Amino acid sequence: MGRATVADIKGNGFSELDKETKANTEDTNKVPDTNKNRNTTTSDSRGKKSRRRQRKMMALPASAVVHPVQRLFNACKDVFASARTGFVPSPHEIEQLSALLDEIRPADVGLTPQMPVFSPQVTRRAPTITYLHIHACKRFSIGIFCLPPSGVLPLHNHPGMTVFSKLLFGTMHIKSYDWFVPTTSAVVNPSQTQHPEVRLAKVKVDSDLTAPCKTSILYPADGGNMHCFTAVTACAVLDVLGPPYSDSEGRHCTYYSDYPFTRFPAGTNTRRRER
Numbered sequence: 548m549g550r551a552t553v554a555d556i557k558g559n560g561f562s563e564l565d566k567e568t569k570a571n572t573e574d575t576n577k578v579p580d581t582n583k584n585r586n587t588t589t590s591d592s593r594g595k596k597s598r599r600r601q602r603k604m605m606a607l608p609a610s611a612v613v614h615p616v617q618r619l620f621n622a623c624k625d626v627f628a629s630a631r632t633g634f635v636p637s638p639h640e641i642e643q644l645s646a647l648l649d650e651i652r653p654a655d656v657g658l659t660p661q662m663p664v665f666s667p668q669v670t671r672r673a674p675t676i677t678y679l680h681i682h683a684c685k686r687f688s689i690g691i692f693c694l695p696p697s698g699v700l701p702l703h704n705h706p707g708m709t710v711f712s713k714l715l716f717g718t719m720h721i722k723s724y725d726w727f728v729p730t731t732s733a734v735v736n737p738s739q740t741q742h743p744e745v746r747l748a749k750v751k752v753d754s755d756l757t758a759p760c761k762t763s764i765l766y767p768a769d770g771g772n773m774h775c776f777t778a779v780t781a782c783a784v785l786d787v788l789g790p791p792y793s794d795s796e797g798r799h800c801t802y803y804s805d806y807p808f809t810r811f812p813a814g815t816n817t818r819r820r821e822r
Contacts, residue, residue, distance in 0.1 A: 615655045619647045619787070620682060620689065627687040627789040632707035632798060633767050634790060641764060644787065648713040648762040651785060656681075656691060658783050660716055664693045665781035674698040674778075688791035694719070694778035702775040702803045710765045710788050717782025718757040722805075723771025724748040747808075748773065755779060773803060 613621075626640045636644070653659060656679075668674045674695045681689040692700060694717075702722075727747040751771035756763070765771045776784065792798050 615647070615651045616681070616689075619644070619651065622647055623682075623687045623689065623787060623789065630686045630790040632790065632796060634707075635709050635766055636789070644711055645762045645764065648711055648785065648787070651713060651715070653715045653783065656715070656783075656785070658691070658693070658715065660781045662693075665695050665783075667696050667781075676700060683791060685790070685793070687787060687789040689785070689787050691715070692776070692784045692786065694776065694782050694784070696778055696781055698778040700776035702773060702805055704773045704801050704803070705765065705767075705788065705792075706772075706798050706801075707767050708772075708788055708790060708792075708798060709767065710786065712763045712765075713785040714756055714758045714760055714763075715783040715785055716758045718755055718779040719782045719784070720755050720777040720779055721752050721763070721771075721774060722750070722777075723752045723765065723774035725751050725769055725772055758782070775805075 622644055626636050626644060627634070664677045674697050676695075676698050677693040679691040679693065681691065683690075694700065702724075725748065727749050752774070765774065790796075790798065792800050
């Protein structure tokens with residue numbers, strides 16, 4: 548539909564509008580001053596509200612909406628700006644990153660359980676786990692582990708690192724440990740010096756986790772720094788590591804074998820052996 552010009556309007560028999568407006572104006576002049584002031588005030592108020600709404604809409608155009616993963620990246624840049632081995636963000640920063648991760652959905656990273664990477668692999672001895680790289684630098688890394696049903700991410704550690712894990716979808720069994728720290732009165736078993744690769748650890752978590760759920764956090768020396776993931780169903784885990792693994796800075800990824808305490812002679816403080 549085209550836009551009518553002033554000439555078009557006058558040429559189509561709408562010239563009577565001037566007379567009607569004049570008549571209405573004359574009638575309005577007969578109204579008491581109080582009503583005129585009230586009408587003027589109401590009109591001005593509505594006009595101001597309309598202008599405020601327009602300004603808000605102009606201030607937040609659709610193109611200005613930041614993608615959830617971009618918001619996470621921006622926050623990580625700030626939080627881990629000075630991250631070194633053993634770095635732990637402040638409580639406020641941990642809450643900030645956790646909240647951002649809690650908001651991320653599978654669609655935000657383009658994943659669905661129906662994708663081939665999550666398909667059951669009955670012909671394989673061990674289902675293939677896929678890692679999707681998002682970002683990595685000296686201060687932090689962001690990536691996604693894609694596990695088909697029965698996929699296992701073996702027991703491993705995160706030395707000197709703070710790790711945020713967000714289960715995007717599916718059900719996963721998590722078993723995690725922290726090193727057992729004996730008290731000063733505890734007696735050190737001689738076997739610990741003879742076999743330094745064997746150490747006693749305590750279970751932190753041993754349960755299923757089903758999405759949607761809160762973000763899990765582990766710290767350099769607490770929260771289950773060593774953990775193992777087993778996919779009960781197809782699942783995806785978004786991980787943020789700060790600082791990331793680095794061989795040159797001594798943050799090696801070590802895998803472990805888990806042995807029940809009952810397998811060792813009474814009094815032998817051993818639990819797990821590195822491999």
